[in-house]
Structure formats: C-alpha cells, structure tokens
Amino acid sequence: IVHVVHPPEIDIGSPDANSALCRQAQMDAQRQLESLDTVVGTVPHRTWLREGEVSEVVEDLVRSQRIDLVVVGASGKSELKKFFLGSEAEAIVRKATCPVLMVGPHVSPTSCGGRLTQLLYATSLWEESHCGLQYAIRLAIQNKSELLLFHVVEQEEPKQSDHEWLREYRRILRDLLPESARDLLVEPVLRVEVAKNSTARILQVADEIGADLIVMDLHPEESWATHLGDKVYEIISCASCPVLTVRTKAEHDGWQE
Secondary structure, X not given: OEEEEOOOOOOOOOHHHHHHHHHHHHHHHHHHHHHOHHHHXXXXXXXXXXXXXXXXXXXXXXXXXXXXXXXXXXXXXXXXXXXXXXXXXXXXXXXXXXXXXXXXXXXOHHHOOOOOOEEXXXXXXXXXXXXXXXXXXXXXXXXXXXXXEEEEEEOOOOOOOOOOOHHHHHHHHHHOOOHHHHHOOOOOEEEEEEEOOHHHHHXXXXXXXXXXEEEEEEEOOOOOEOOOHHHHHHHHHHOOOOEEEEEOHHHOOOOOO
C-alpha cells in the first residue's frame, strides 16, 4: 500500500513554516496509512509513504519490489477532458510496466471481492501481442469463469452484423486462443459486432453479460495506446466493473507472465 505526498510547488511562507507544513502532511498521511490496517486485516502487507510524483514512485516500487499488479482507484475528480478518470490514475496506467487494475468511480464497493464469474476481453485483433488474453484465460481458469472475446468493427453507418466478411474477423478472433484455453471449464464465447461507437458498445455488452472484469491490451508506443486509443479513458471511467490493462510484450521490461 503506497501513499505519495506531493512536494510543495511553491513556497508560501518562511522556510520554517514550509518545513512545518511538510511535516504535518507526512504525519497526516502516516495516520491515514495506519488506519488501513483494520481494512487489510490479516492479509500480509507492507506500506510505503513517499514524496514525489505518484506515477514515478509507483513505477520505482514496481521495479524494486517486483510488483506483479498495481491496483488504482479512480476517484473521478479530474477535468472533463480526462473523462473524469483522473490525471494521477492516467499517468500510472500509462507508465506502469506491469498490469494495472483500475477501479473506476462507477464500480460499486459491493461488486468487489467476489468470484469473477464473467470476464470480457475486448480487442482490436491487431495488437502486437495479446498478453491481456493470457491473463483473462488464467483468471477464467482459476475462477471457473465464463469468458467472452469481443471485437467491434466501427462504421459510421452500421450495417447488419451477419455479413459474410465478418466471418474472417471471427476466424482471427478464434485463432487468438492459445492452447491454455483448453483448460477452461466453459468454452469461450467469440463475438464480432458492427457499431458506430466501439467504446459505447463494449460498455453496453459488459453490462449485458454482467461482466466482473474487462481486460484490454495496452500498446506501449502511444500515451494511451490501447486498441481504443484515448477512448480507454471513457471505458475505465464509465465501466461498472474494474478494468485490467496489460501491456503488450514490447514493454514488459523483464517482468514475467
């Protein structure tokens, strides 16, 4: 559990006054961290109190402590252009070299902590690798979940989704399944649809199936480079379930699957 205290951006008083404010901020943060002990209970845990930029501190811990997963709660208090995701949460997802589980502002506390019965893997089909699918399959095996592989073909004027040319997309989607998929208790469902807005359709389907988790691949070369581009802000911000983003292999930087 890590809490990061931002260093003061400007001096608002004498050096002694600024130093006192920093000490007070540190003490307040330490009390907040200690209060989480009752929440964590008997689960083995460690806490860190650091000063600096949040994303840089988190990434330093990811590398030094060999963290496998970062979990972030998005408060929804950011500016409109960020789709209310929050600049700190966005920076963590964008820079972290391990998978990141985002719990957005529309995720109900009562929906967390149970078994993952429905998983949705959303893909554009064209990522360099599909590490997110590997995670989705592994989670589905462990939780005996139902897994839906979903691709949306965007068209300004959506036509019927049963055209012959969609069969090729379904074939590509089917070919993504690795051998490990044979261990799934329930055969995965493959869906390819045509829609004007892929983001809205993914969110709608997630609600329709009662998804407990949405899994997406994150491309390393763009600031928000999933198959949905900057629309991923909206998915995390509007989804009623957590979203797991997994970087493609080019950015794994040594962490193991």
